[in-house]
Amino acid sequence: MKKLLFKSLAFIALLNSAHSIASDKYDADAAALTRAAADNGLALNQSQRGLVSQLGSYKPTDAIYLPTGGIFLFEDQRSGLTLVTTTGRYSFSEGKAYDVLRKKQVQSIADIRESYFLPLSEAPFKPEDAFTIQFGNPALKRQAVIFITLDCADCINFLKKMNEDRQAVRFDIVILPSPGEAAKRVKQMWCSVKAGKVSNYDILQSLLGKSQDINSRLIPHESLKDCSVEPIVTGLYLASVYNVQGMPSVIREDGLLGNGLPTDYKGWLKLNLQPLLKNPFDK
Known part of the structure; x- marks a missing residue:
């Protein structure tokens, strides 16, 4: 996983060096979500509420916004799929989530919330x-x-x-x-x-x-x-x-x-x- 993280970061660094780590279109929805969260927690917009309503009997009890920056989808020789955030922070494979930088499996949103911010140190x-x-x-x-x-x-x-x-x-x-x-x-x-x-x-x-x-x-x-x-x-x-x-x-x-x-x-x-x-x- 460490090699995967390094390659992901290297790829992103090369991409970003061509446009100064700045995308032409900032993720306005994510920005608005974060601003709303500062006052009211995670504010679901209309489309997100519609998605939740379509889940039928599934009743979520917690949610959190992950500042992924984007997603890489990797396929291995066994056709297994792994999602890795372009920040290199999280990966998702076979129904399991991992905090790559902290080298541990994420068992719940509470785990993410506990270590959400990564200190510079x-x-x-x-x-x-x-x-x-x-x-x-x-x-x-x-x-x-x-x-x-x-x-x-x-x-x-x-x-x-x-x-x-x-x-x-x-x-x-x-x-x-x-x-x-x-x-x-x-x-x-x-x-x-x-x-x-x-x-x-x-x-x-x-x-x-x-x-x-x-x-x-x-x-x-x-x-x-x-x-x-x-x-x-x-x-x-x-x-x-x-x-x-x-x-x-x-x-x-x-x-x-x-x-x-x-x-x-x-x-x-x-x-x-x-x-x-x-x-x-x-x-």
Whole structure:
């Protein structure tokens, strides 16, 4: 299963690297479902209620939304079918469900609810192993990881806004490649940091628009053939595990994902997770 997980994640990373971990059409139904769950548990829309009504005598007692990102269907040599979520988190085979990352069989929705959010400290790919820049007050514990691309204006605007209150925040910035020149520049930045030509601080100041001399210090792209981009790929894997759908996106230390950035970052850090996991059949 570990090999299957790795291959799934590798495939997704390759797909996503072509469009910056962002699908052209965001799953609006899932987003609305999650927002509704914050207040009322799982809110069934009309079509979902119709599906439940067609189940006849089957009376579900619990339900939960799984942020799968999509489903891979694998067939083995015995024509057996296995479903694997594109996040690599869950698999379903022969009527059984498995939490792949936690390496255990799922016996009930209660099991999923108990370990629904994957803390960053337990992720199979660590933020510190990606192309990461620390931001904010180093005296604080990390609050979140923020994914950005170099061609994302909202990403840069958010960093500038947070820089005004940087003593009160602490997060890691993971820089991901996007198609075209931006991808080349990410590689230039990482390889130049690795070679000691520039520092993470230099890159951060460049992102904030406070440094203009970084271009002359970056290693030319044509000279980067022998530079490993493993940390950049690790960032893609990490984004895939958490089902990151667009740029910018943020993951709280306890694993809560925000596709997009919260308007109230400090308030989002205090958001209670329990309403998101409420049983929709509880009265």
